Amino acid sequence: MNTPNQQFFIHCPRCGQAALQPDTKKSFACAACQFVFYLNCAAATVALILNEKNQLLVTRRKQDPFKGTLDLPGGFAEPGEGIEQSLIREIKEELDLEIIRLEYLCSFPNTYPYKSVIYPVTDMAFVCQVKTFDTIKARDDIDKFYFVDLACLDTALFGLSSPKKIIEHYRGISTLI
Ligand SMILES: [Zn+2]
Numbered sequence: 001m002n003t004p005n006q007q008f009f010i011h012c013p014r015c016g017q018a019a020l021q022p023d024t025k026k027s028f029a030c031a032a033c034q035f036v037f038y039l040n041c042a043a044a045t046v047a048l049i050l051n052e053k054n055q056l057l058v059t060r061r062k063q064d065p066f067k068g069t070l071d072l073p074g075g076f077a078e079p080g081e082g083i084e085q086s087l088i089r090e091i092k093e094e095l096d097l098e099i100i101r102l103e104y105l106c107s108f109p110n111t112y113p114y115k116s117v118i119y120p121v122t123d124m125a126f127v128c129q130v131k132t133f134d135t136i137k138a139r140d141d142i143d144k145f146y147f148v149d150l151a152c153l154d155t156a157l158f159g160l161s162s163p164k165k166i167i168e169h170y171r172g173i174s175t176l177i
Contacts, residue, residue: 044076
């Protein structure tokens, strides 16, 4: 069995021997001591935030992976956090916006390469309303932000795959409304 991370997961974290081998597509097992390490999907959020002109808030990534490409705001849930709580926290941290309403839209699997490890991710998208845009600023891992007409948005400018799919999914729904 081949997994994307097998060249970096070699030594067992329990016994230290170079006996770790891919077990399932999300786990490694130690042939020496039977320890099993799971690399489960990380839960992550993506926010679709539209202004009064129905333009979508799009960000530019300040850091790798995919530094300089377009993205949608959001991020990884922290241990002990609910997914809505995680989204509210991320949008406050990244843009200083306060979400007052959110509605689940869809989810897509994603992979997030970071310092040699490819993390499996489940991205969950929500359509969000914010209290006001008056406070907005780019901070944390966001370099810049833009409000873009959905119809004009070129999804090829996005680095990560799931924001593209989420936008395309949302466009598909928007034309039905
Ligand atoms: Zn071991």
